[in-house]
Amino acid sequence: PCLIYIPDEKKSLFPAVLIPAGHDINGKAGYNRIATFYAKNGYVAITYDFVGQGERQFVDKNGFVYAFASTAHNITGVPMTLYDFNLNWFTIFETISAIDVLKSTDFVDMAKIGITGASGGGTNSFYSAAFDERISAVAPAASVHCFLNKVYPDDCEQSFFNHIERGLDYCDIASFLIAPRHLFIVANSHDIWDIEGTKYVYETAKKFYRMHHAEEKLKITISDKGHGYYVEQIEQVLLWFNKIFDSRHEFIPYEKITENQLPSEKEICVLADNESRQYYLKNPLKIFKKNVNVQKDSGYIENIKRQLQPFLEKNCYWEIIDRYPMGNRYYCRMIFSPEKNLILPAEIVIPEKLDCALILLDEIKRTEKQQLHMQKSFANNLVIRPDLRWCGETSYRERWEDYENFCQNNFSGKNFKTFIMCHILGRYVVVERTKDIICLVSILKKNWNIKKIIVHAHSSTAISAILAGIVDKRIEKLILEDFLFSYKSIFDVEYPLWRPDNFLQGILKSGLDIQDLCNLVHTKDITFIRPLDARMKIVNVNFH
Template sequence: MVFAFDPVGQGERLEYYDPKTGKSVIGGPTREHSYPGAQAFITGSSQARYMIWDGIRAVDYLLTRKEVDPERIGITGRSGGGTQSAYIAAFDDRIHAAAPENYLTNYRRLLQTRGPQDAEQNMFNIIYRGLDHPDFLIVRAPKPALMITTTRDMFSIQGVMETEQEVSKIYNVSGKVENFSRTEDDDVHASTKKNREAMYAFFQKHLSNPGNPADEEIQPLTREELKVTQTGQISTSLAGETVFSLNRKEAEDRVKELNELRKNSAVFLPEVISNSKQLSGYREPSSTDEPVFTGRIQRGNYAIEKYFIKGEGDYIIPYLLFKPVKPGKNVMIYLHPSGKSAEASPGGEIERFVNQGITVLAADLIGTGEMGPGALKGDAYFDGASHNLWYASILIGRSITGIQAGDVLRLVNLIKRDLSGAEITGFARKEMAPVLMHAGVFSNDIRNVILVEPYSSYKSIVMNRFYDPQFILSSVPAALNAYDLPDLAAAFAPRRLFISGTVDGNGATADNSDDLEIIRSAYKNRNAEDRLKIVTEGSVPEGWLP
């Protein structure tokens, strides 16, 4: 007996199906996995969790059938099916024999080659926790396992061989060396006759299946014959839950828990700061290198000086320093998602601040301007945003936001060192707002914050079936287990905070009053209502900064 089922986002289980076009409005299978998968990560869950559970329930169903021998259950699949085969067999010990195909390699070689794949293939902090691809087979040793591989696969063959060596050691120690093997063919990411026959032989040996391993020509059933639902899609035939709807229910529970914690702000807000540091993977800058000066431009009543400074890793932070002829004590760090040059032209937003005597440091944080977004796109690339890059940070227990916040504070340290007595203000537009708010609560040296067109909360991304994919890169995985963006703003009180034109998780103007009320309440409790200004549109008025 062979039991085949459609994973979510594939076949008859498209979760973003458009009946008018007969296609997914999101895109192919990897995008169908990654779009809700990003929301699951923010909630503290994962796409993999839901797909593993499908496999466990499939085994539950098989065991209700009288013709199924519970001691002779095997699993195989290729590519995403190889991912599921490896995961499900590792989590469900009722599976006796496993033969994942075209998936297993190791993280070292994966990151050196293609990088992380779609959300289905990523588990929360797995590298940070010391786990790797070989562990999916090691955990089930000495049960029978076969690695099905190809030499020109997109999953590194070098990583495959290294995983084989590591797993073999465990089977040797267990005294069941015959239960582990690998088959290899010279091909791309594909099923081959040689590998199929090796897989047939593997299951015949370890599940006592009858027959011979020769690959036979058959006439496949038509798509119509294979159709299970009346319309060909669960969404239009039976409706039911999706990964989004299930995750939204979990998010609602997380929000309720947060609302209870918010009732005791004296305890909760200090925890917000410590939890946001931990979950974002923030690392406090240990030192600030000397900046490298690369040129100067004279423009009217101010000069623009060009510099770069070393970031946390082996990269630089380029920045422009706008210096008025008669500078005041105010220094502004300016963050724009399109980079430091977006508003640097004559008549631009930066010039308006410089004309008020404010020195402005406009930076390209990693991933923006001259420092991004980089070459990696991946199979979860949405409208210019590589979610695959975000997944890489999740694997290692970090976040892009946490790394960028650390670099903001490098710039703060630089300002403190070179401009004694400066009143430091942070300015951020759109999806750079979460970066600045994290930096703001991590350091008391940022005395004022200005947010223009920020999205109101991580909750608003998770609760919207459709969200702006750009926002994902500035979100912190599992944040909703401990805090949300309004809590950062609340923890920033009683320092000055200006917010203009908040949007929801889809980038649309919406009623975000519940998020904003969290902030207003915090400032009221600190007797600092005069230091908070929230407007629906417009720029910070002159004279608002001290």
């Protein structure tokens, strides 16, 4: 659903401005005033709802909204990665489609197309201008930054995967994909982004604009404010558009736009009857799954193996920090290093007599529920329980957004940050944690006379354990408990409950699922305990 605001005056062709929504749950309705402001100043303005916003909010049959803006983007965007798709592509395409809508009219001057938005809308403006040269001028607000000093884990609607791995940053987009078209960076010195990074984008792009003899087309303004798009900035951008598009319309200040000039709530609701709205209000993953293509890829697993193979032969550093005697066993704290500049903690219980070693994996902090590893040591098992990467002590520190909504934590808090940070760097949480498991296997084999190594994985660590079992023949048994039985089941529900760090990018696109991975494990000694579906309901499924 979208709205087009048309100036109430006689003129054959008008300049137009696209206003993509930021992270406002009301979507296009939240931009009613700014769109009216542009229309009163002689511009056609178009606003539209991205997934999870406005008339595309996620609601249940009783009208309860169960996901808000960023979280809704991630509920949709994270599962898409299983098919190697990126939600950012879709939102950019929707903005490009909005340009097609403007082109289909008989009142828009297609030589005078501008775009401006703030926060997520600013990011979409920036990216959309990079992909569609029909946009003559772009003014992203409260959005442009760079990864020079800090890496930001934005939501799926704002993030390109493998961004940093491929050496791509905001300054590259501005310099190579937008220049020499008009670019006005609207920034705030106390924004959530590092202002020095924003300045760096501007200074870098300026060199390329100079090469094009177009320095006058690049502009920046920095306000002493926090995150937002403020009235004086909105007016400044409109006046900038006026100069570029040679608009001589009488300027009407933003504050002159009164409530009685705005369309009513009923008027801005495109899908008036509830029956039609249901299509938009549901999670679009089911629609996505129906239209996605699956391509059998025999090289998918081989690529993962190539990433993990060097760790089979690696001599990993490890050290016991302290030990406490407990009858005929020792309880120890240790550290180990799977890679350079990475130290991970672990608890280890060493009995007097060793029959086998058990690597106990779960997603909670290793020191919680100590009975989990103590009890298993009484069967003459050396039990090692680590905090894998981004688990327990190595997870992100809690911040206010991690508590945005308890039921949404998986898609809006630190678990999601871990997922998106890895994707920006071209890495995948599941594969990274597999490296830690292989490292522990090497430590056990080298330092104790272990006859048998068992990996017992709970919940989100199960996929990493399966990958370790595929690559490392030294693992003789796998126990998978309370684990997701099928990635495909994610697309059968409105709201999947599994954390993003369970997801393995591109696996469904390659024609594989979790059961296929299990069939590739070297040992056939695999125990499955309580396989779960996307809602974490126990399912009766035969994995053999």
